Amino acid sequence: MIAHISDTHLGAMPYGLRERSEDFYDAFNEALEIILKDHIKVVVHSGDVFDSPKPPGLAVKNLYSGLVKLENAGSKMFFVLGEHDISRMKDVPFPLLLEEMGYASYIGDGQSHIIEGITLVGFNKHRRSEIRLLREKLSNLKQNPGKNILVLHQGLVEFHEYAGEMATSDLPAWFDYYAMGHLHDPGTKRFSGLKGTVSYPGATEASGGFNVVDLSVEGSSVERVNLQSSRKSFKFTLDYSDVERGINEILKEISGLRKKPVVTVVIRGKNISRATVNSLLKPVNEASLILQTKFEEEETQQLLSERPADLRSEILAQAQRIMGKEGVFAVEELLPLSKDPEGMAKKLWESFEKGEFD
Ligand SMILES: [Mn+2]
DSSP states (O other): OEEEEOOOOBTOOGGGOHHHHHHHHHHHHHHHHHHHHTTOOEEEEOSOOBSSSSOOHHHHHHHHHHHHHHHHTTOEEEEOOOTTTSOTTOOOOHHHHHHHTTSSEEOTEEEEEEETTEEEEEEOOOOGGGHHHHHHHHHTOOOOSSEEEEEEEOOBTTTOTTTOOBOGGGSOTTOSEEEEESOSSOEEEOOTTOSSEEEEOOOIIIIIEEEEEETTSTTOEEEEEEOSSOOOEEEEEEEGGGHHHHHHHHHHHHTTOSSOOEEEEEEEESSOOHHHHHHHTHHHHHHSSEEEEEEEEGGGOOSOOSOOSOHHHHHHHHHHHHHTHHHHHIIIIIGGGTTOHHHHHHHHHHHHHTTOOO
């Protein structure tokens, strides 16, 4: 048995709320508690340990004390780096300090790391412009005796059409388990061309869980462990004509939770009185950590009323729809460089030279 966790994003603080940043520590610490209780020795982390290459002290403290607990129980975390861990300033990524101190093991170097008879091979995040290189590295890997696990921080198109940077056909076929990170929605699939199960445990906090993987089963079997500490988020769509009843239903659903939820309420209808709605929503507001209210007047109803899986994927999907692969390139590669015009120009030139624009 191994544990597989990903995208813990320690140090994230959505809405600038301290309570939300605590959620990430709570989820991480609860996952570690379960791992310790189950006496799991090998913990694979497939990237985005921290939310930022310069994590806040509290995030470093939480990771450090978690790793010490693992160490004391004879367990260890093995990690690769996600794009959130890697500084564009080419500074030393923070998680590597913990490797230096002996509290975790870095496996993002593409080498075989044999632990308890299991071979772990990991790669750090490769950006879209580096995928060809990653494919080449993957095709040169050699199978080891015993169980083999591949650890990557990449989107696979079979799991997300727009956030996918590569396909399962790019993966060597013999791995017993493919420990994926980067996509925040959990997903586990088998493919006829691959020996092992491919799985994204999803972002620990947002998805509220992680994987326990049984390698003794042919091709591995994945059990998802759900965390109690995770904060629920809800989106309700109410008809203005029946708004009072709708609000009572919401109150029933969101009360009695362990943590006040994040709530979005969409009010649809004609001639909506926002003042009336806002005053009716007061008890909902009190029962939530954050309440966001959106109004959709019937005439101006948006086409996109479905909640996107996450904002980033939605931006990518729209960029792809409107501008094709150049749009995806702009969002993924150029946008993060918006404070670095020189880097941006360099990136553009590199990609142009590689013939990435038709
Ligand atoms: Mn990521």
